[in-house]
Amino acid sequence: MPHGPLLEALLAGQYICAITNEDYFTKLQRDEVREGLDDYLRPLNRRVATNDEQTVFFLAYRDIDEPAREHLKQQLSVVMSSMLPLLEWLTYVQEAMGSDAILTAGDTIKLQELMVKTEDNPSLRQRLQALANDKFFNSNADAVDAQAKQVAKRLVEHGYLLQPHANRLYFTVTGKIDYLLDLVRFIKDEENIPLDEGQSQVELL
Numbered sequence: 678m679p680h681g682p683l684l685e686a687l688l689a690g691q692y693i694c695a696i697t698n699e700d701y702f703t704k705l706q707r708d709e710v711r712e713g714l715d716d717y718l719r720p721l722n723r724r725v726a727t728n729d730e731q732t733v734f735f736l737a738y739r740d741i742d743e744p745a746r747e748h749l750k751q752q753l754s755v756v757m758s759s760m761l762p763l764l765e766w767l768t769y770v771q772e773a774m775g776s777d778a779i780l781t782a783g784d785t786i787k788l789q790e791l792m793v794k795t796e797d798n799p800s801l802r803q804r805l806q807a808l809a810n811d812k813f814f815n816s817n818a819d820a821v822d823a824q825a826k827q828v829a830k831r832l833v834e835h836g837y838l839l840q841p842h843a844n845r846l847y848f849t850v851t852g853k854i855d856y857l858l859d860l861v862r863f864i865k866d867e868e869n870i871p872l873d874e875g876q877s878q879v880e881l882l
Contacts, residue, residue: 694852
């Protein structure tokens with residue numbers, strides 16, 4: 678079918694935004710492309726979905742039947758295990774950079790600048806160490822630079838950050854962050870699912 682590689686990327690679970698794949702993202706902004714993909718995906722009970730701001734596209738279920746509900750429960754369980762450290766990382770970056778703005782697709786992070794600010798602030802050093810030691814980021818390092826690099830590496834591996842140049846310590850935020858924050862709001866506002874110790878991070882965001 679037309680747009681076969683794009684369809685394969687979506688079926689593989691990719692979150693497509695202007696940062697991860699500008700060509701695919703541009704195609705998905707066209708109504709006729711999404712409609713064509715939806716027609717093909719209909720027998721699979723899938724459809725192309727996006728967030729309110731249309732900064733990221735991904736696959737969602739068309740109808741929430743029992744198999745879909747069970748699969749979504751499993752997915753939610755996986756996401757919840759990583760959600761709290763990711764929310765803590767977002768609030769850590771906000772505090773370190775002295776910004777009230779929430780990171781979104783296209784924002785850049787200069788890791789060297791983040792490390793300098795952390796080194797000069799005992800509270801930030803403590804927060805970064807707690808983050809790095811979390812099983813999601815899985816760092817045993819004591820030094821700020823090693824901790825920060827490991828956290829960034831894991832965020833790249835999970836698709837939340839993109840590192841345009843392997844030898845340069847700056848990163849671009851992908852649309853998957855926007856998806857994560859939309860999911861947090863859905864859980865908090867629509868489903869009213871408690872996030873326990875992560876509630877303070879949710880309120881900050």
